[in-house]
Amino acid sequence: MSLKHAILVLLETEPGSGYDLLKRFREHMGYFWNASHQQIYQQLKWMHEAGWLALRTEPQQGKPDRKVYELTLAGHDALLDWLAETSKPQKVNDSLLVRLYGGHLREADAIRADIAHHRKLYEQNRAALLSIEQHYLALPETERQRYRFPYLTLRRGILSVQAWLDWADEVDAFLNHQ
Amino acid sequence: MSLKHAILVLLETEPGSGYDLLKRFREHMGYFWNASHQQIYQQLKWMHEAGWLALRTEPQQGKPDRKVYELTLAGHDALLDWLAETSKPQKVNDSLLVRLYGGHLREADAIRADIAHHRKLYEQNRAALLSIEQHYLALPETERQRYRFPYLTLRRGILSVQAWLDWADEVDAFLNHQ
DNA sequence: CAGCCATATGCAACTTTTTGCATAAATAGA
DNA sequence: TCTATTTATGCAAAAAGTTGCATATGGCTG
Numbered sequence: 001m002s003l004k005h006a007i008l009v010l011l012e013t014e015p016g017s018g019y020d021l022l023k024r025f026r027e028h029m030g031y032f033w034n035a036s037h038q039q040i041y042q043q044l045k046w047m048h049e050a051g052w053l054a055l056r057t058e059p060q061q062g063k064p065d066r067k068v069y070e071l072t073l074a075g076h077d078a079l080l081d082w083l084a085e086t087s088k089p090q091k092v093n094d095s096l097l098v099r100l101y102g103g104h105l106r107e108a109d110a111i112r113a114d115i116a117h118h119r120k121l122y123e124q125n126r127a128a129l130l131s132i133e134q135h136y137l138a139l140p141e142t143e144r145q146r147y148r149f150p151y152l153t154l155r156r157g158i159l160s161v162q163a164w165l166d167w168a169d170e171v172d173a174f175l176n177h178q
Numbered sequence: 179m180s181l182k183h184a185i186l187v188l189l190e191t192e193p194g195s196g197y198d199l200l201k202r203f204r205e206h207m208g209y210f211w212n213a214s215h216q217q218i219y220q221q222l223k224w225m226h227e228a229g230w231l232a233l234r235t236e237p238q239q240g241k242p243d244r245k246v247y248e249l250t251l252a253g254h255d256a257l258l259d260w261l262a263e264t265s266k267p268q269k270v271n272d273s274l275l276v277r278l279y280g281g282h283l284r285e286a287d288a289i290r291a292d293i294a295h296h297r298k299l300y301e302q303n304r305a306a307l308l309s310i311e312q313h314y315l316a317l318p319e320t321e322r323q324r325y326r327f328p329y330l331t332l333r334r335g336i337l338s339v340q341a342w343l344d345w346a347d348e349v350d351a352f353l354n355h356q
Numbered sequence: 357c358a359g360c361c362a363t364a365t366g367c368a369a370c371t372t373t374t375t376g377c378a379t380a381a382a383t384a385g386a
Numbered sequence: 387t388c389t390a391t392t393t394a395t396g397c398a399a400a401a402a403g404t405t406g407c408a409t410a411t412g413g414c415t416g
Contacts, residue, residue, distance in 0.1 A: 019394050029279070039373065090273070098183060155345060160345075195365090214403080
């Protein structure tokens, strides 16, 4: 839907290569946007051909050239246009919940293991997000001001992960008293 | 990814037509699975051709025939196989948060309006989910037992929507004290 | 009585995402 | 030293999802 626009937002902040974007998605947007490297490279190619991005190639030894992209004026315009649209409600598709919905067809232990597996991932995720938050809160005021919007999205990540873990506690309690 | 399997779960509970499924997705799975009618009809066709579903046509007056699908043995097996797989972490792609991340490029009022618009939808959603919960809690024990797994997914919906609204309060407070 | 919504199904074109493959060197760990 | 991971890019095919269109009736609202 708007991977193109998520890329525009990231490149507007700072130019970078496809690989840079992959890492930024993972590190800074992991709790609200996910993209594979194949998808990112395809979109970058398209966006470059559409004139949204300018390309500068940095030769490297041994490795393929680093292709650094940055917004053109047209890209900036495309971003502003998109930001002005009203966003549609998030479309959720969560297969864990579909599996739980059909829980009467599964062994209780299999469900418990499924939840436990995801719990581990969410706990790791929470630790990572809280550590980014500590880092942010320790910044001087001017820097905090600069990252105020990314910080709001970080808060969303934290509250969202916490809500998942609270729910997992409910599920475990429920499965155990059965 | 697994719309096919979500359909299998719904049809295992009770046979139904494409239109029935559309309503069930909206009413009972809206907080964790979303699908359009086009998508559902396409998948039903595929699943029928693959031998997962048996079809019974109910002629109607004026309206097109109702095509009622139900699981075959092969469909049931496909469902059990899928339920036994370990589910991948949910892939989140939320364009509202991308827009917020780029908030420095937008007017504060536009952001507030965006949040307000979504808040209204989430509040409606919460009211609907809480009303379903009240209905569930009023059921006799045997019925509650029968819907225990769907109820767990409902709880996920409620906690998730509540977490979103709590976050929106934080965002509003933040935007207003700026 | 005109227009919209719910019922009920579907095709076709397009966009987006996933999956599998391919290359190639540096670096870190067992 | 062998192996796995990170860095760095991409093509091609398939699957999944979106958007626009098409049909047809009954009921409700302005």
